[in-house]
Amino acid sequence: MQEELHKIAREAFQCLMQAGFDDAQVVAKMEDCNELEVVNNKPSLFRTTSLPKLQLKGIVDHRKATTGLPFIGLQRLKTVAEDLFLQAKSTPQDEAVFVSEEQEHTFSQGPKEADKSLMVERIQELFAFRESETPSTNISQGGLQHKHRQSVLLSSRGSHLSADHGWYETILMAVGKRGDQTSSLNYSFGSMFSISNPLVESFGFRALLEEAPKQIQTVKVPEPFTGSVLMTPGAALTFISFLDKQLRGKALLSKTSLFMEQLGQAVASPLFNVFHHATAPGHAPHSSDGYMIEDFPILRDGTLLALLADRYISRKCHITHRPSGDCFSVQNGSLRKNDLLSNIERGALVGRLSMGSPGANGDFSGVIKNSFLVEKGRRGDALSETMISGNVAQMLKDIDGISVEQIDFGAYSTPFIRIPNLVFS
Amino acid sequence: MELNQTLLPTDSQYAELRKHRVQMKRLSMIDGNILQNSTDETHGLNARVFHQGCWGCAASPFLTATNAERIGRIAKDNARSLMMFGEPKKLAAGSVRLEHLSERKPAWSPAEKIDFLHAINDIAIKKYPRLRSTSLMLIEEHHEKELINSYDAHTKVEIARSMLYLNPTMLNRSQEPIALFDILDGRGFIADLDLTMEKVEQRLEQLYLWLLDKTEAVPARAGKVDCILGSGITGILAHEALGHPCEADLVLSGSVTSNLVGERVASDLITMVDFAHTYNDTLLPVPVLADDEGVEAKDVVMVEKGILKGFMNNRETAEEMGVAPTGNARGYMFEDEPLIRMRNTLILPGTSNLEDMIADVEDGYLLLKTANGQADTTTEFMFGIQLGYEIKNGQLGASIKDTTVSGIAIDMLQSVTAVSDSIKVTSAGYCGKKQRMVVSMGGPALRCSINIGGC
Numbered sequence: 001m002q003e004e005l006h007k008i009a010r011e012a013f014q015c016l017m018q019a020g021f022d023d024a025q026v027v028a029k030m031e032d033c034n035e036l037e038v039v040n041n042k043p044s045l046f047r048t049t050s051l052p053k054l055q056l057k058g059i060v061d062h063r064k065a066t067t068g069l070p071f072i073g074l075q076r077l078k079t080v081a082e083d084l085f086l087q088a089k090s091t092p093q094d095e096a097v098f099v100s101e102e103q104e105h106t107f108s109q110g111p112k113e114a115d116k117s118l119m120v121e122r123i124q125e126l127f128a129f130r131e132s133e134t135p136s137t138n139i140s141q142g143g144l145q146h147k148h149r150q151s152v153l154l155s156s157r158g159s160h161l162s163a164d165h166g167w168y169e170t171i172l173m174a175v176g177k178r179g180d181q182t183s184s185l186n187y188s189f190g191s192m193f194s195i196s197n198p199l200v201e202s203f204g205f206r207a208l209l210e211e212a213p214k215q216i217q218t219v220k221v222p223e224p225f226t227g228s229v230l231m232t233p234g235a236a237l238t239f240i241s242f243l244d245k246q247l248r249g250k251a252l253l254s255k256t257s258l259f260m261e262q263l264g265q266a267v268a269s270p271l272f273n274v275f276h277h278a279t280a281p282g283h284a285p286h287s288s289d290g291y292m293i294e295d296f297p298i299l300r301d302g303t304l305l306a307l308l309a310d311r312y313i314s315r316k317c318h319i320t321h322r323p324s325g326d327c328f329s330v331q332n333g334s335l336r337k338n339d340l341l342s343n344i345e346r347g348a349l350v351g352r353l354s355m356g357s358p359g360a361n362g363d364f365s366g367v368i369k370n371s372f373l374v375e376k377g378r379r380g381d382a383l384s385e386t387m388i389s390g391n392v393a394q395m396l397k398d399i400d401g402i403s404v405e406q407i408d409f410g411a412y413s414t415p416f417i418r419i420p421n422l423v424f425s
Numbered sequence: 426m427e428l429n430q431t432l433l434p435t436d437s438q439y440a441e442l443r444k445h446r447v448q449m450k451r452l453s454m455i456d457g458n459i460l461q462n463s464t465d466e467t468h469g470l471n472a473r474v475f476h477q478g479c480w481g482c483a484a485s486p487f488l489t490a491t492n493a494e495r496i497g498r499i500a501k502d503n504a505r506s507l508m509m510f511g512e513p514k515k516l517a518a519g520s521v522r523l524e525h526l527s528e529r530k531p532a533w534s535p536a537e538k539i540d541f542l543h544a545i546n547d548i549a550i551k552k553y554p555r556l557r558s559t560s561l562m563l564i565e566e567h568h569e570k571e572l573i574n575s576y577d578a579h580t581k582v583e584i585a586r587s588m589l590y591l592n593p594t595m596l597n598r599s600q601e602p603i604a605l606f607d608i609l610d611g612r613g614f615i616a617d618l619d620l621t622m623e624k625v626e627q628r629l630e631q632l633y634l635w636l637l638d639k640t641e642a643v644p645a646r647a648g649k650v651d652c653i654l655g656s657g658i659t660g661i662l663a664h665e666a667l668g669h670p671c672e673a674d675l676v677l678s679g680s681v682t683s684n685l686v687g688e689r690v691a692s693d694l695i696t697m698v699d700f701a702h703t704y705n706d707t708l709l710p711v712p713v714l715a716d717d718e719g720v721e722a723k724d725v726v727m728v729e730k731g732i733l734k735g736f737m738n739n740r741e742t743a744e745e746m747g748v749a750p751t752g753n754a755r756g757y758m759f760e761d762e763p764l765i766r767m768r769n770t771l772i773l774p775g776t777s778n779l780e781d782m783i784a785d786v787e788d789g790y791l792l793l794k795t796a797n798g799q800a801d802t803t804t805e806f807m808f809g810i811q812l813g814y815e816i817k818n819g820q821l822g823a824s825i826k827d828t829t830v831s832g833i834a835i836d837m838l839q840s841v842t843a844v845s846d847s848i849k850v851t852s853a854g855y856c857g858k859k860q861r862m863v864v865s866m867g868g869p870a871l872r873c874s875i876n877i878g879g880c
Contacts, residue, residue, distance in 0.1 A: 033760075036507075040678045043510045046503035047482040048496075049760040053467075065535075068465035070486045090536035091462060092543070120506065140678035140802070141859070175679045175802050182679045185802045224647045253455045254558035256594050256602035316458060356796045356809015359827035360594060361601035365647075365878025367807045367831045384805060387831060387878040389647060425647030425878060 001030055002164055005152040011074055012054055013154050015081035021058035021088070025099040025159070025290060028071075029053050029151035034114040036123055038142045041130065043123055046116075056084060057099060063088045064097040096315035100159035100290030107284045110166040110193045114146030118195055119168075126172075126199045129209070136213040140185065142172040144199070147282065153290050161290060167281035168195050169410075172205050176212035183215035184384070186351060186370040188234055191281035191410030204234065204407050211351075215370055218384035224425040227347035228400075228418055229388060230340055230374070233407035235350045236414040240328045242358060242392045243274065243298070248308035248324070252317055256360050258393050259304055268302040268396035273331035276306070280327040280411045291323035298328070302397075329413035333402030337416040340401040342377035348386070348424070349374055358392045365389035389423045426488040428573045434497035437504065439475040439516050439740075441574035442493055443717055444468075445759035450565040452535075454542045456558055462535065469759035472500040475741075478511030479504050484760040517743035517750045520578035521721035525714045527583065530616040538563050538615065545591070545625055553633050555595055557602060562590040565614050566863065570717065578719025584711055584863060587615045588853045589625070593632055597640040605632050605639065605794065605811055610853040612710045635812055638824035645813070645825045645879030651789030652830070652875050653782055653816070656849035659868030661798045661808050663697055663772045664856065666834030668866075669800035671699075671727045671735075672753075672765045672858075673742035680802045681835075682733060690733045691838030697728040699737055700769040701752060709769040710852030710865040715752060717763035722752030731839070739765050757860040764858060772868035775844025779870050782843045784819035790877065791816055792830065797854075804834035810877075829878045837875055845870035 009028040016024035030052045037045040052071045057064065058081070065088035067080065123144055130139055146168050153161040169191045176183035190203035200206045231238070251257035259267055278285035278293045285293050289310050298306050306322050314321035341349065348371045355366025367387050373380040401418035426444065433440045446468035453461040469486035470493050481504030483496035533541070542561045549559040565587040572580045588610035597603050607628050611618050654662060667690070670680040677683070682690075691697075698704075701722035702712035713722040718740050726734045738746065739754035742765065754763035783791060791814045798808030809829050815822035850867030 037762075039674060043479065043507050045480040045482055045762060046507055047484070047762060048499050048503060049484040050486065051467075051469075051760055052486055064459075064462070066461075066463040068463065068467075070467055070469070087462075087535045090534070091459065091539060094459060096458075116506065124510075138679045140675070177679050180681070180684050182681055182802050184805065250455060250460070250560065253458065253460065254560060254594060256558055256604070258602075312460075354799045354801075354807050354831075355829055356798070356807075356811075356827075359811075360604040361597070361599075363827045365827075365829040367805065367829065369801070369805075384803070385831065385833065385876060387647065387829060387876060389644075389828070389878040423647060423879070425876070 001150050002162065005030060005150055008054065008071055009152045009154045012056060012077055015077045016056060016058045017156065019058070019081040019085040021060050021085060023059040023099045023156045025057040025153065025155040027055040027151060027153045029149065031147060031149045033145055033147045034116060035143055035145040036119050038123060038139055041127065041139050058084050058088055059097050059099060060085065060088050062093040062095055062097060063091040064094065065091060096312055098311050098315065099155040099157050100153065101157040103159040103161055103290060103292055105161050105286065105292055107163040107286070108165065109279065110281060112148050112164065112166040119144050119146065122195050122199050129200045134209040136176055136178055137174050137209045138177045140173050140175055143170065145169045153286070155290060159290055161286050163284035163286060165284055168192050169282065170199055170203070172208060174208055174212050176214070176216045178213065178216050181216050183212050184369045186212060189409065193281050203409055215382040217382065219373065219381040220385045221383065221424050224423060225346060226421060226423055228344045228420040229348050229350045229422055230344060230416055230418045231350045232416060233414040235353050236330060236417045237412060238353050239330065239396065240412055240414070247298070248310065249313065252307065252309055252313050252319065258362060260307065262304050263307060265304060266302045267304045268299055269399035270302040271333060271402050272299055272302050272396060272399050273297070274299040275329050275331065276324055277327040277329060278325065283325050283327050283411055287323040287325060293323045293325050327411045330415060332404055332406040332415040335401055335403055337403040337405050340403055340416060340418045341374060341379065344374045344377055344418070347374050348372060348383060349379055362391040362393035364392055387425050389425070395419045426490070428571050430573060432490060432493040432497065433573065433575055434472065434474055434501045437474045437476045437501055439575055440497065441473050441572060441718065442497065443471045444488065444571040445471060446569045447758055448567045451562065452538050452542065453562040454546060455560045457543065457546045459539070467758060470496060471756065471759050472496040473762060474500040474504045475516055476504040477508050478514040479507035480762070481505070482762045515744050516740040518576065519721070519750055520574065520576040520719045521715050522579045523715055524581040525583070526581065527585065527613065529614055533615050544622060545629070548626060549593060549629060556593045557596050558594040560592040563615060564588050564590070572717060572719050574719045576719060580715040580719055582714055585613050586610065586710055586852050586863060587613065587618060589620060591628060591632060593636060595636045595640060603636060603639045605636055607632050608851065608853040610851060612708065612852065642824040642826045645790065645828045645877045647877065647879040649874055650877050651786050652873055653786060653791045654871045654873060655791065655793040656845065656847065656868055656870050657851070658792055658795045659772050659871055660851055660866030661795050663770045663868055664767060664864065664866045665798040665800040665808060666804065666806040667697060667727060667838065668699065668767050668770045670802065670804045670834070671737060673736040673738045673746060674765050675802060676736050677742060677745065681804055685733045686735065688733055689731050689839065690835045691728050691731040692841040693731040694775055694841050694844045695728055695731050695838055696773045698771055698773065699725040699727060699767050700771060704769070704771065710850060711768050711863055713752060713755070713768045716754045717756050718754045720750045720752040720754065722768070725751045737765050737767065739763065755862060757862050761860045764860065766858065766862045767856060767864050769865045771848065771850065771866070774846050774848045774869040777843040777845050779845045782845060782870060782872050783816060783821065786816040786872070787818060789816045790814065790825065791821060805831065806834050807831040831876045837873055840874035841871050843872040
């Protein structure tokens with residue numbers, strides 16, 4: 001397939017240059033997926049898909065046009081290239097438009113073929129565990145997928161990137177069920193190179209299945225109060241999502257990022273360290289705009305060290321170009337999670353945060369789900385209809401404890417994180 | 426490539442083949458800079474087979490008879506690989522043959538779209554110098570589907586929708602960014618929306634005034650409050666709070682609605698329907714005449730005068746529940762299997778006047794804009810509030826900061842004491858449930874009691 005992708009990419013590239021573009025960039029990719037889906041405690045669907053994609057970018061006189069399409073024959077490709085040229089000519093000039101320059105890399109990783117019978121075996125095993133160990137938990141939805149992605153990028157400025165990688169992904173959504181009563185839905189997910197271990201031992205799945213029945217009976221907080229949260233690794237992904245939006249793209253271009261002017265400054269607690277990783281299961285070390293990416297720290301001891309400006313943003317906003325992907329980790333700390341819990345006078349252990357996107361300034365309020373009341377350091381009843389309010393940027397500064405324990409979700413890794421001074425209602 | 430019955434895999438309980446093409450056009454601009462100007466197209470075939478209680482599915486982009494037969498074989502093999510888990514099961518019957526394709530106005534060219542956005546950006550710069558940034562986006566999305574199945578269905582349908590997205594940002598007194606957005610959206614392409622600069626200017630002016638109010642926003646008072654939910658919010662309430670818990674796959678997986686048919690779940694002022702395609706003789710934004718299982722799409726009355734009446738089904742859940750399928754099974758892209766999805770989910774209007782509803786609130790909030798929401802099997806829901814105002818003694822007061830409202834849908838809907846007499850329908854959103862899906866939602870303004878986050 002790699003040879004075929006190279007051929008398709010070269011043909012598309014030649015069509016663009018022949019159409020009259022000054023610069024061109026082509027990405028040809030193919031993704032094969034085998035998926036075993038589960039619904040209501042049993043497998044319900046096995047799906048096999050092949051998705052090819054051709055992405056064309058052409059620049060003429062600092063005017064850019066792009067299109068994405070399936071693999072089509074050469075004759076149609078010539079017509080598409082000509083139409084794209086006309087589209088570019090009618091687009092305003094922008095000195096910041098670009099194609100990838102002088103990037104040369106070949107990447108290969110992970111299992112390229114799905115082990116379908118092992119996938120079926122792992123799902124059988126998961127259901128056997130549920131039935132024998134956690135019969136009061138319903139697996140409402142879930143799945144196990146194998147993906148194999150191959151891609152080739154060519155540009156008129158000397159870039160040639162190719163990737164050929166395979167991996168597995170899984171997701172589990174479960175509720176506790178007792179008669180007519182049900183708990184709140186909880187879920188976890190992850191990506192990995194191997195399914196040699198039982199699924200229940202990964203990504204917090206065991207805890208998710210075991211805890212669900214304990215969340216059927218719930219209480220509400222009797223009155224609003226200010227207290228601390230201990231966010232589980234799943235809930236702590238909220239911080240990664242917030243930082244990701246603030247440090248790149250639209251937030252930088254529109255100058256609405258809270259952190260744009262704060263490189264080198266303390267933006268979070270000195271306990272908080274965040275890293276960007278070039279690769280993970282499902283992620284090649286190539287940015288979406290065609291640049292090699294590396295491991296680097298984003299926050300060290302709470303100090304902001306990097307903005308994630310892609311090539312366009314860097315040229316437009318005169319910020320250092322920092323190619324990046326979507327793989328982040330929050331470094332674990334030195335305290336055990338039980339110790340973090342025992343120091344909470346009043347608050348909650350938060351399994352999941354259900355909320356809209358925080359406001360542009362970081363203000364938010366959200367419903368805490370799959371959560372437990374904590375009073376005088378002890379975990380109590382499961383909570384329902386409970387909200388917390390605050391400001392995410394302030395929360396980063398207020399972090400006062402990070403656990404040794406963490407969950408590696410594949411592309412992300414997060415520990416338990418404790419934050420004080422949140423309003424509960 | 427025309428579909429015909431000979432392309433279907435044989436020796437299976439049920440088989441279907443769907444040809445599906447999606448074209449998406451996106452033009453986004455931030456402060457006059459074009460961030461994205463792309464046309465993306467995907468097309469392909471999806472074969473699905475049901476055998477002994479299990480589904481096998483395969484999809485491929487190549488539109489040839491040979492490929493249709495190949496993926497049919499793979500789908501059959503995939504179903505058989507799960508046979509150890511399945512048990513003999515029937516699927517609900519019923520099939521339809523129809524074609525529904527719409528006429529469109531001549532499309533705007535890429536240059537016309539760019540000029541249009543530049544004109545809006547110029548207005549924003551000239552008339553509203555306090556704006557920090559203006560983001561604009563034009564989106565057109567077009568789905569064309571053809572389906573055949575072993576129950577003799579043959580359908581050709583399409584859905585097109587488009588939107589203009591306005592998102593200005595300002596700095597508040599503390600120099601923090603505050604943002605709002607508004608969407609002009611509807612069925613068809615941009616040319617079918619009848620977008621005029623006058624309409625756009627009115628919306629931009631209103632957004633600007635709201636943003637000015639938000640610069641002085643105060644935190645909401647946390648707790649259970651008396652609220653008027655604006656008609657721009659009621660749609661998402663319908664979708665999240667009770668729509669998802671009435672999808673039969675979630676019902677069978679443990680939603681609390683499973684034992685509540687015939688019971689009161691809302692005030693008798695509330696009637697909620699998932700319309701297939703038409704309301705009040707008007708074609709709705711997401712008209713589904715037949716779903717992706719070849720079932721004729723019917724309206725589903727979920728709640729009638731407060732009583733839970735029924736659920737949205739596909740063939741499999743309909744058979745399990747002993748009811749007729751409702752035509753709610755849809756897949757988003759060609760590679761996606763059909764899942765039970767909402768279509769046009771509306772709470773029906775009442776008889777109250779909105780101004781009177783506001784005047785009746787002694788101490789509460791008028792909530793006008795939301796960004797997104799989520800639902801739960803317990804019917805606990807949440808949605809974010811981007812724009813709201815205090816109501817004190819029947820008068821509107823200060824704007825409130827971004828917050829979230831939540832509640833148990835059944836409790837909250839039973840607290841509704843007034844429903845306004847007009848309805849707003851929006852088709853700008855996507856529903857997320859393993860795959861995204863084009864949906865529309867809407868409703869009137871409601872007076873109710875709801876939890877609000879704040880200080």
